[in-house]
Amino acid sequence: MNEAEDGTPAMPDRTPEEIDPRLAAVDAALDRDDSDAGTEVIKLVFASDDFEAVAARVERALGAARFKVRQLAGVAAGDLARTSGRLTPGIYAALRKEGLGGVADTAIRDALTFIPFRQLSWWLRWTLVRLTVLEAIEGRWLRAVETARDAWRSRSGRPKPPDRQ
Numbered sequence: 001m002n003e004a005e006d007g008t009p010a011m012p013d014r015t016p017e018e019i020d021p022r023l024a025a026v027d028a029a030l031d032r033d034d035s036d037a038g039t040e041v042i043k044l045v046f047a048s049d050d051f052e053a054v055a056a057r058v059e060r061a062l063g064a065a066r067f068k069v070r071q072l073a074g075v076a077a078g079d080l081a082r083t084s085g086r087l088t089p090g091i092y093a094a095l096r097k098e099g100l101g102g103v104a105d106t107a108i109r110d111a112l113t114f115i116p117f118r119q120l121s122w123w124l125r126w127t128l129v130r131l132t133v134l135e136a137i138e139g140r141w142l143r144a145v146e147t148a149r150d151a152w153r154s155r156s157g158r159p160k161p162p163d164r165q
Contacts, residue, residue: 038072
């Protein structure tokens with residue numbers, strides 16, 4: 001092995017035999033526009049330790065033509081956020097393009113849950129604040145409706161139903 005000028009061993013170039021065959025399999029599935037490419041990307045998230053290589057395949061799958069592949073790529077992006085605690089700018093852009101309510105909904109919510117706030121893109125930071133406010137408003141609205149319903153029942157002489165468990 002060659003040594004660098006500072007005395008540390010130099011990293012050898014990776015030969016084709018050292019490249020993970022799972023990466024090549026995912027690339028081939030995406031090239032063929034295979035309907036199982038999304039499943040292969042999810043498997044790759046859990047099987048490979050090379051974050052950059054996996055993130056590149058997830059990003060590529062998020063831009064696939066098939067809906068099912070994009071949907072499973074959204075799951076893979078969420079899994080990548082869960083397992084590594086980070087995403088690439090390209091994945092952030094693809095998630096923003098898909099938006100909440102689409103195939104990226106769970107991936108966006110996973111990113112908001114598992115990636116530290118300061119590491120989120122500005123769009124996701126704003127989305128987190130917006131969702132927090134909307135959930136607070138919804139909670140207050142539901143409590144107000146429940147209180148009004150209980151008041152109506154007590155005035156009309158109907159008993160309050162037992163709490164569900």
